[in-house]
Amino acid sequence: MATQINVDPAKKDDHFYRYKMPEVATKVEGNGNGIKTVFPNIKDIAVRLNRPDDLIMRFISYEVAALAKYHEKDDKWTVMGQHSKDRVQEKIYDFITKFVLCKHCRNPETDMSVDNKKVHELVVPRVLQALRRCPHRSDGEIVQVREDIRTARHNSETSPDGRRRRRH
Numbered sequence: 161m162a163t164q165i166n167v168d169p170a171k172k173d174d175h176f177y178r179y180k181m182p183e184v185a186t187k188v189e190g191n192g193n194g195i196k197t198v199f200p201n202i203k204d205i206a207v208r209l210n211r212p213d214d215l216i217m218r219f220i221s222y223e224v225a226a227l228a229k230y231h232e233k234d235d236k237w238t239v240m241g242q243h244s245k246d247r248v249q250e251k252i253y254d255f256i257t258k259f260v261l262c263k264h265c266r267n268p269e270t271d272m273s274v275d276n277k278k279v280h281e282l283v284v285p286r287v288l289q290a291l292r293r294c295p296h297r298s299d300g301e302i303v304q305v306r307e308d309i310r311t312a313r314h315n316s317e318t319s320p321d322g323r324r325r326r327r328h
Contacts, residue, residue, distance in 0.1 A: 169253040181208035
């Protein structure tokens with residue numbers, strides 16, 4: 161079984177911290193140009209953080225600038241390239257700080273929702289957090305990820321049936 165570590169990166173050394181998650185496990189497969197890093201326990205981490213595993217992997221993929229892929233047959237996530245366990249754990253802590261912990265009390269018992277906000281005629285997704293145990297709610301920071309803006313732009317330029325809209 162994987163070592164249990166604290167969810168809050170600011171409380172790494174607190175042995176009595178209530179919220180724990182498994183430490184990320186990495187395994188390198190392949191060699192040369194086909195080298196990739198496998199994450200066998202990312203689903204366990206996602207369950208503890210109450211977030212979808214694909215969201216965590218997309219964040220890690222964006223942060224390390226590598227392609228992430230889910231293999232249904234083997235039920236595993238891979239990221240292209242060789243990435244150290246410590247580097248990936250730091251990226252998961254970055255994800256936790258941005259999208260899991262409450263900004264006011266640093267409690268990880270939050271629920272995440274995505275809202276769309278119109279900015280310069282472009283629909284940009286905002287991430288909202290609501291804490292289950294106290295009245296704090298995030299102010300709806302705009303996600304500054306190029307991938308989300310590209311997706312929003314693509315959605316505004318295509319019709320629901322997938323065809324591109326004509327510009328007048």
